[in-house]
Amino acid sequence: MRIEAVRLTKIFGTARAVDDANFVISQPAMIGVIGSSGAGKSTLLRIINRLGEATAGQLLVDGQDVLALRGRAKRRWQADCAMIFQQFNLVPRLDVVQNVLHGLLARRGTVSTLFNLWPAADIDRAVAILDRLGIAEQATKRAEALSGGQQQRVAIARALMQDPRIILADEPIASLDPMNAQLVMDSLRAIHDQDGRTVIANLHTLDTARRYCDRIIGMRKGRIVFDGVPAQLTTSVAREIYGADASFSEAATSTSIEQAPVPSDDTYAAQLLAD
Numbered sequence: 001m002r003i004e005a006v007r008l009t010k011i012f013g014t015a016r017a018v019d020d021a022n023f024v025i026s027q028p029a030m031i032g033v034i035g036s037s038g039a040g041k042s043t044l045l046r047i048i049n050r051l052g053e054a055t056a057g058q059l060l061v062d063g064q065d066v067l068a069l070r071g072r073a074k075r076r077w078q079a080d081c082a083m084i085f086q087q088f089n090l091v092p093r094l095d096v097v098q099n100v101l102h103g104l105l106a107r108r109g110t111v112s113t114l115f116n117l118w119p120a121a122d123i124d125r126a127v128a129i130l131d132r133l134g135i136a137e138q139a140t141k142r143a144e145a146l147s148g149g150q151q152q153r154v155a156i157a158r159a160l161m162q163d164p165r166i167i168l169a170d171e172p173i174a175s176l177d178p179m180n181a182q183l184v185m186d187s188l189r190a191i192h193d194q195d196g197r198t199v200i201a202n203l204h205t206l207d208t209a210r211r212y213c214d215r216i217i218g219m220r221k222g223r224i225v226f227d228g229v230p231a232q233l234t235t236s237v238a239r240e241i242y243g244a245d246a247s248f249s250e251a252a253t254s255t256s257i258e259q260a261p262v263p264s265d266d267t268y269a270a271q272l273l274a275d
């Protein structure tokens with residue numbers, strides 16, 4: 001699969017949240033997107049998944065502009081690129097397996113879920129995916145009873161259930177402690193290595209991007225100002241991305257810094273549940 005972003009632009013009012021972004025992904029990759037708050041990282045992922053519409057530009061996937069798709073074809077594309085969010089976006093009162101099975105909504109209708117009519121083969125697959133992520137023993141618990149790190153792995157399992165070609169992760173570890181952050185990043189890396197799926201993760205922390213990603217895209221004020229391998233990301237380049245002065249230190253973007261929780265974004269759940 002070849003993905004090419006051509007002059008992707010998103011304007012909110014007068015703000016250019018994504019400004020003329022161009023990149024090519026010619027083979028499965030693990031890509032980290034970095035940049036300070038407001039740089040446009042989330043907006044970029046949402047455009048790719050069609051949760052948000054671009055103002056201009058194209059996203060060519062094997063030559064076809066997926067931003068122009070409508071109806072069923074658009075939903076098929078959305079099923080091909082699963083989203084993972086900082087706040088997990090699980091259904092709290094449902095058990096873990098049910099949450100994972102919801103990944104199938106991207107590929108199928110909603111009728112079966114209304115009646116909880118899941119074929120045994122689907123349930124077996126959901127449990128196998130949970131097992132792969134090391135949380136099969138949590139399968140019958142309510143999602144809300146799990147720790148944040150476990151909930152994020154359930155969200156990854158839900159994403160895998162829809163068998164996507166791409167996983168888009170929007171700040172997947174920003175709400176997690178360092179140990180759980182590592183477990184979640186290890187899982188995403190394994191999914192890329194073992195399945196050959198492309199993973200694009202927005203990351204607050206440079207050290208995480210360096211450690212887990214083969215390629216890093218740096219955004220500043222909507223523009224892509226860096227696109228290269230971690231070794232090319234020198235301190236002076238990092239400073240340019242973050243718009244920081246000489247006092248900038250990488251430690252300031254370390255995973256050990258706790259992020260304040262942000263309100264959950266339930267658009268994704270709404271999209272999955274939509275007809």
Ligand SMILES: Nc1ncnc2c1ncn2[C@@H]1O[C@H](COP(=O)(O)OP(=O)(O)OP(=O)(O)O)[C@@H](O)[C@H]1O
Nearest residue numbers: 012015016017035036037038039040041042043044
């Ligand atoms: N729905 C919206 N309406 C208006 N402006 C928006 C909207 N969503 C994002 N923006 C603006 O677009 C710009 C980019 O925001 P975006 O959330 O993509 O940045 P980000 O790099 O993901 O930041 P963060 O790391 O804080 O999540 C910001 O200036 C933001 O205020």
